[in-house]
Amino acid sequence: MNLESSPLITALQASGHRITRQRRVVLEVLEESREHLDAESLYWKARQRAPRISLATVYRTVAVLKQMGLIAEYSLGEEHGHFEAVPETPHYHFTCLGCGRVVEFDAPQVDRAVQELAERENLEIRAVQFSLTGYCARCRAGGPDGR
Amino acid sequence: MNLESSPLITALQASGHRITRQRRVVLEVLEESREHLDAESLYWKARQRAPRISLATVYRTVAVLKQMGLIAEYSLGEEHGHFEAVPETPHYHFTCLGCGRVVEFDAPQVDRAVQELAERENLEIRAVQFSLTGYCARCRAGGPDGR
DNA sequence: TTACCTGCAAAGGGTTTGCACTTTG
DNA sequence: CAAAGTGCAAACCCTTTGCAGGTAA
Numbered sequence A, B: 001m002n003l004e005s006s007p008l009i010t011a012l013q014a015s016g017h018r019i020t021r022q023r024r025v026v027l028e029v030l031e032e033s034r035e036h037l038d039a040e041s042l043y044w045k046a047r048q049r050a051p052r053i054s055l056a057t058v059y060r061t062v063a064v065l066k067q068m069g070l071i072a073e074y075s076l077g078e079e080h081g082h083f084e085a086v087p088e089t090p091h092y093h094f095t096c097l098g099c100g101r102v103v104e105f106d107a108p109q110v111d112r113a114v115q116e117l118a119e120r121e122n123l124e125i126r127a128v129q130f131s132l133t134g135y136c137a138r139c140r141a142g143g144p145d146g147r
Numbered sequence C: 001t002t003a004c005c006t007g008c009a010a011a012g013g014g015t016t017t018g019c020a021c022t023t024t025g
Numbered sequence D: 001c002a003a004a005g006t007g008c009a010a011a012c013c014c015t016t017t018g019c020a021g022g023t024a025a
Helices: A007-014 A021-032 A039-047 A055-068 A108-121 B007-014 B021-032 B039-047 B055-067 B108-121
Strands: A071-074 A082-085 A092-096 A102-105 A124-135 B071-074 B082-085 B092-096 B102-105 B124-135
Touching: A007 A021, A007 A055, A021 A039, A021 A055, A021 A082, A039 A055, A055 A071, A055 A082, A071 A124, A108 A124, A108 B108, A108 B124, A124 B108, B007 B021, B007 B055, B021 B039, B021 B055, B021 B082, B039 B055, B055 B071, B055 B082, B071 B124, B108 B124
Parallel strands: A092 A124, B092 B124
Antiparallel strands: A071 A082, A092 A102, A124 B124, B071 B082, B092 B102
């Protein structure tokens, strides 16, 4: 069995959760992926390494990780939930309604605003959801899909 | 029949949609309410004035309004969709994981950041979703629910 | 009058759960 | 070995849709 420990696995373990093959695989997929995965994609990617894993286990695993703050769930556009390992530096998403592309961007001004608000109101911020939807330059110009 | 026209009704009408009793009622509830209503609450409030209205009609109505940009849908916290008439000045939401309270706040820095990004990347922004979740001052101090 | 709209109930799709079995620690 | 985790399938919940009957314009 794999002995190398990723940050996510270390954290999970430290918090008293058992490290099962299924959880390890889900975490690995999340860490290796630079995309935002929904439960279904996560499930299929995980199945490549743990063929008998079930969708229920994927959901149960992301629930634990989410609760621990190790991953974040986004509702990109109008769709269902997407997950992503929490990045060192926060970043946000723009979803194009025309071509469906998701672009990541950072916004230090937003980070600062959040921090200021938290301090001023004495809030403990656990999650920041900042996503934009609209049309990208290409689609505005009558791009790929003609809109 | 009621002759006074709210902004929402005027806009709906102008866009070629028929003004039915059900739509009128849904719009009225949305305009009068200073809360963020989910489809179910909207349905019950609407039923007080139009007893035979169905949940399906509520959904169909908010879909039209959303598409026209007259109302906005938020996924506050982790819950299902909430609707709100689009305010003159944009504002955002903080949901307390402890007591469930939703606080509105504005963030000019965020507005500015969005505008800058849109100009720089030549995007047409249709919707901005910016919501924070965490614990409010009271709940951090071992408040209402003891957390 | 005729599109458009509604109510009803059934379908849909993502997510959660009950239960018996397996596995970790 | 006990407690925690898993797989499976059924249950759930919010939302959407098909259709027959209304209703605004």
